[in-house]
Amino acid sequence: MTEALLPDWMVSGNQFRYNPLTGEKVQVSTERLLRAWGGEVSAIPKEKIDEYVSDCPFCPGNKRKSGETAPTKLEEYPYAFANDTAALKPRNDGDALDGYSDPTGIYRAEPAYGTCEVIIHHPRHDLTLATIERAHAVKVFRLWAERYRELGAKPYINYVNIFENFLFGSSMRHPHNQLWASSAVSPIQEKILSNIAGYQKQYGKHLIQTIAEEEIKQEDRVVFQNDDFIGIVPFWAVWPFEMMIMPKTPKNSLLDLNERELEHFTEAYVTAIEKLNALFGGDCPYSAGLYQAPTDGGDYAGVMYLMFRPPVLRDIRTMKWMVGYELMAMSQRDLTPEAAAFLLRNPGGWEEFKEKFIHQ
Secondary structure (H helix, E strand, C coil): CCHHHCCHHHHHCCEEEECCCCCCEEEECHHHHHCCCCCCCCCCCCCCCCCCCCCCCCCCCCECCCCCECCCCHHHCCEEEECCCCCCCCCCCCCCCCCEECCCCCCEECCCCEEEEEEECCCCCCCCCCCCCHHHHHHHHHHHHHHHHHHHCCCCCCEEEEEEEECCCCCCCCCEEEEEEECCCCHHHHHHHHHHHHHHHHHCCCHHHHHHHHHHHHCCCEEEECCCEEEECCCCCCCCCCEEEEECCCCCCHHHCCHHHHHHHHHHHHHHHHHHHHHHCCCCCEEEEEECCCCCCCCCCCCCEEEEECCECCCCCCECCCCCHHHHCCEEECCCHHHHHHHHHCCCCHHHHHHHHCCC
16 A cells, blocks of 8 residues: 555644554544744754773773673673673572562552563674674674573573663673563563463464565655565554564564575664664664563464664654643544655755645
8 A cells, every 4th residue: 555545634733653563542632744843953963983982881891880801802892791780680599489468458569570681783883783794793683592592491491681872771882682481471571471362362373574665565654675574664653763673574673584584684773773774864863672472481483573663753853752732631642654764765855854744
């Protein structure tokens, strides 16, 4: 379905769009693109990023809070270590297992256990996953798979959350990401897994791969693709330039990828970063999260995909904040996902964008 075949109100009118993964809706309000802007405009970073920073605990030869020293040789990277300020701690013999509920049923809690790790990608402070050698980037994602396998094998670990925050929610610029292996499958993940299973039961098809197939047919929201993966701005995207990367065949985790597929996953991840950087003219902040099968022993099929969520609104100097209506009602966006995909495909096409998507 190209834009020409969409109803007029879906091209230029206000609408609620449904997310089949979460079951939630997002409000699209295209007229708001015409509003005057007198809000926050952050300064564009001008400083040169050094290869080595003396007070960065991740730079070669520097000591972390634990007293451990960062490796100095390239061949020792990437590597993982236990987070010095972990949000979750491993469960030990004798630790509490039972939850708590007061007589009203309102106040409830359960013990939270897990393991938090940091993966350092490269010794150089100034590089990113998009600028390190591609073969080295593949090693990073291979390590993601290995840590998913090892942490997920622990009897109290039910979900291995793997994510990367770049210039957004991150305390260090040095190329790294985090893993939070948790005793709980989060409510968000439970909803997604339930909806994927429900779709399979109702239609006999994998939801993720059906989305991928339909996006290839419709074209408007496709940003890039290779032989094994496709990157789109979802029909229900919340963040203005949010992207979803999906395998074209059902996968549950990175462990299901062969070497070629892992290389193509790396290519897709890097391409998403490059598309954002090309559009915004510099290092664009983002939070990327990999959704994989829980490690709770359940039966799952085709649940793996990756989300890129850059917090930018109009440029890398203007952040998107979830406030007001979005906190009390539902997420809202001004730019249609089709328009965002057009800009990510055509970073120099602002005049054509105005002609196609700004409706007076």
